[in-house]
Amino acid sequence: MRNTVLIPTYRRPLDLSRCLLALQAQTKPVDQLILVVRDTDTETWEFLAEFNSQNLPLQTVTVTQSGVVAALNAGLAAVVGDIFSITDDDAAPHPDWLEKINAHFLSDSSIGGVGGRDWVHYGDKIEDGEQPIVGKLQWCGRVIGNHHLGVGEPREVDVLKGVNMSFRTQAIGQLKFDHRMRGTGAQVHFEMAFTLTLKRAGWKMIYDPSVAVDHYPAQRFDEDQRHNFNEVAFINLVHNETLVLLEHLPRSRHVVFWLWAVLVGTRESLGLIQWLRLLPSQGQIAGRKLIGSWRGRWQARKQFVIRNS
Structure with a gap:
C-alpha cells in the first residue's frame, strides 16, 4: 500500500x-x-x-x-x-x-x-x-x-x-x-x-x-487558546459538536439528547449540573460557559433546522 x-x-x-x-x-x-x-x-x-x-x-x-x-x-x-x-x-x-x-x-x-x-x-x-x-x-x-x-x-x-x-x-x-x-x-x-x-x-x-x-501542544494563533477561556472559541466548540450530533444521532434520540445537553452536559459543553459542579472553582467563568454552551447549542439547532426544512 x-x-x-x-x-x-x-x-x-x-x-x-x-x-x-x-x-x-x-x-x-x-x-x-x-x-x-x-x-x-x-x-x-x-x-x-x-x-x-x-x-x-x-x-x-x-x-x-x-x-x-x-x-x-x-x-x-x-x-x-x-x-x-x-x-x-x-x-x-x-x-x-x-x-x-x-x-x-x-x-x-x-x-x-x-x-x-x-x-x-x-x-x-x-x-x-x-x-x-x-x-x-x-x-x-x-x-x-x-x-x-x-x-x-x-x-x-x-x-x-x-x-x-x-x-x-x-x-x-x-x-x-x-x-x-x-x-x-x-x-x-x-x-x-x-x-x-x-x-x-x-x-x-x-x-x-x-x-x-x-x-507537544503548541501555541495556537486563533481565538482558541486551549486552556484560556475565550467566549467565541467556546461557543464555536459547542456549536460544532451539537451540529455533528444532531446530524448523526437518530431523530428518535434528539429529545433525549436535548434533555441531557441542557440539564447535564460535559465539562466542555455545560448543562446545569456541570455548571453547579464547576461553580465553586470557576465562579463567574462557569456562568459564562453555561450561557455560551446554550448559545452554541441553539445556533447549531437553527442551522440544522434550516438545512433539513
Missing part, C-alpha cells in the same frame, strides 16, 4: 521540524508527504527553504483560507496514496507508526479509518493514565474521547482524533471535511463529523493504542 501523510501547518517551524524528523525515521517509508501551508505564513516558508528533506517525498500545497478544514481539504485533493494519515505539526509519530497503520488496513478490507494514542507532553512531563473506553458516542449524545489515555487491544470506535488518524482513500470517495465547522484555526470537532460520516456509511473505525504519536 502507498502511504500519504498529510500535515496542516501554521507558524510553528520548530514543531514542524521535529515532526518531519520523526517521519524520516519511519520503519515503513512515507510515499507522499503533503504539507499544507498558508500563503501568508512566512515563518514556515522560510523554514522549508532551508530544510533538508532527505528521503521525504515532500510537496507543499498553498491555502489562502484560514482554518484546519480548508487546509485539510486542500491537501486531500492532492492525495495519491491508498492510505492517507493525518497528524499535526506539533506531533512526532513513533517510528513504527506507518507500519502499524498499514497492518490494520491490510488485515481487514472493511476498515475505513485507524487511529491511536497521542502521548501528550507538557514540558518535561507526560500526561499519563489508563482509560479503557475511547472514542465512543453514547446513546444520549455524550462523546467520550480519551484518545490520549487509551489502553488495551485494538477495537472499534466511533470517533478518531485529528492528531493521529488515517483513512483508506477508497472509503473517502468524494467526502470532504465539513466547511460548516466554526473557528478560524483549530475548528474543534471537525474530525468527529468526518469519522461519524464514514461510520454511518458502514466503514469500521479502529483505535489501537500502539499506533502512537508524541504530542
